[in-house]
Amino acid sequence: MKKITIHDVACAAGVSAATVSRSLNLPDQVKPAVRAHVIATAERLGYLADGAARALASRRSGAVGAIVPTLDNPIFATCIAALQQRLDEHGRVLLIASSGYDPAREARDLRGLLERGVDGVMLVGADHAAAVWHLLASARVPVVVTWTTTGAPPGVPCIGFDNQAATRRLVSYLLDIGHRRIAMIAGPSPGNDRATARVAGVREGLARAGIDWPEEYRVERPYSVAAGRATLIEFMSMPRPPTAIICGNDHLAFGALAAAAGMGIRVPAELSLTGFDDLDFAAHATPALTTVHVPAAAMGRQAADCLVAAASARAGPASVELEAPVMLRDTTAPPPPIR
């Protein structure tokens, strides 16, 4: 028993292949009775369309690609989950790749996606290898940049939020409640405009208040619980330790929180801690983590809509700026009185 093609269905239904094709794809161009009969026949025969042939003839694949830094961080998984679900509703499938924060690998993976004929691509951040933009341009495939609102080439829509403003607000809040010695455990900046913007936000917030930000209060670490743990110990072992630590993401903050507990440092009474992402568990940590809520699911959904629109009509894809509110919870409080 060999593969069933559109011809087999056509023969069995007593119509032409074109009519079968139309019954399936352009239902209202075919007489209802015929269409019903064709569809029933296709079903009876267990016909499964050949996507390759379809894509070759119609010049679109119905697939969308996405490249994220990693799927191991739930914040990206959440975005991808939403993207996938929305694409599914549009009858599209999702091709996914992860770069591991490596620009070269990203370019290579993008090539792979493009060769598979994706009708659109979602990227995280605006900072990518030149090859990425070249490939995208020469393949003439719609792109959407997420997680940021700035830095994308002209014509590329962004669906994101303002990373810099978010940490700036965090700093304002900490200053308001009395902190002056604020440190930051930032994420890796190479190829990561979000991490860079978050640092800039802290710097900006401090500068606006006329507060100096000593070099040693700012370190760059991989996004991991272990790094957060180790770095908190470093910070708190300084002769003049910070009273508040801003972490580049929630993983770092969880590590810092655990290390503080281990060192017997009470959070928030003795030390304030903030995260970034608002993962599911942030609200359930003990104490509950003050953090910035990243609208991951919303970005995924809107990216899907944007790409589907761009693929069908030439619906001028507009950029969207989403909210990234500070979630004040229980890891922040005024600093202890100065001794």
Next chain:
Amino acid sequence: MKKITIHDVACAAGVSAATVSRSLNLPDQVKPAVRAHVIATAERLGYLADGAARALASRRSGAVGAIVPTLDNPIFATCIAALQQRLDEHGRVLLIASSGYDPAREARDLRGLLERGVDGVMLVGADHAAAVWHLLASARVPVVVTWTTTGAPPGVPCIGFDNQAATRRLVSYLLDIGHRRIAMIAGPSPGNDRATARVAGVREGLARAGIDWPEEYRVERPYSVAAGRATLIEFMSMPRPPTAIICGNDHLAFGALAAAAGMGIRVPAELSLTGFDDLDFAAHATPALTTVHVPAAAMGRQAADCLVAAASARAGPASVELEAPVMLRDTTAPPPPIR
């Protein structure tokens, strides 16, 4: 400027299209000098192969599909991350779908993947709609079942672990340290053989010890932090509350942990709690969560290898049983003395 095809490259390089194709796909069937020249020309022209045409002619797409219940649970995201990475190393791409634990949606999504011509499919669990197995069989596509070692149709390899044995071991441990009133917050059983097996493991462990398991000590809840929270309150409000609660996954356990804290119940002194999955944060919860380690990344990696092997050779794909060790941490201890 239109799309560059293999013919353009052939012309520019002064060879035939066949030679270009071979230079790219079967490099050692072509004289090194010619090959080098062809590849350079392709590069210079910015040639990007058309996957649809390639797939149509060669009858394989280089894509693998995976359907997971949800990507929003990091345990599946971790598996997918590993699967994707390994496929990437093999030059394959990953098409991903999520069923939301809905068998009908799973069948529909599988159809979508199959129509896109995936060369293999990874499924979670062995309990699927009949349509799923039919589709797979008639499309003659290799499948691999993960997360379990039993229940798959003959000939379908499983790369998983023994869910039942895992919770049985958990129960043995709890019995050993003195617990007799053991409750369970199980996950939704419909279409979920893992959840069912985990309940069976608890039942078996208790039965082996000759201990009765009252109906009211076993409830089924959605896999969410909120459900864990609410259910713990229910359990602890019973006239005769359990001294230990086994949660169907870590999310439920986190919720239970938070609720216990809220109720002023000390864990593990007054109540023992266990999870299942061993998410990143399990080790960093306060107290650190005793749970079953699910080898999500290992399953993803091995599933990738299995599918790639099955697609190229007919390498009899073998089932693999992985370890799912109990991670004893700080949420379990002997029950309080009987008053």
Next chain:
DNA sequence: TTGAAAGCGCTAACAC
């Protein structure tokens, strides 16, 4: 080792 030619299964003009 290379080239010529025949499709792969489907869609999209274009006729009828």
Next chain:
DNA sequence: GTGTTAGCGCTTTCAA
């Protein structure tokens, strides 16, 4: 509304 006819861009026998 439906059928006919060309390809879509590539791989792959088969000959040379």
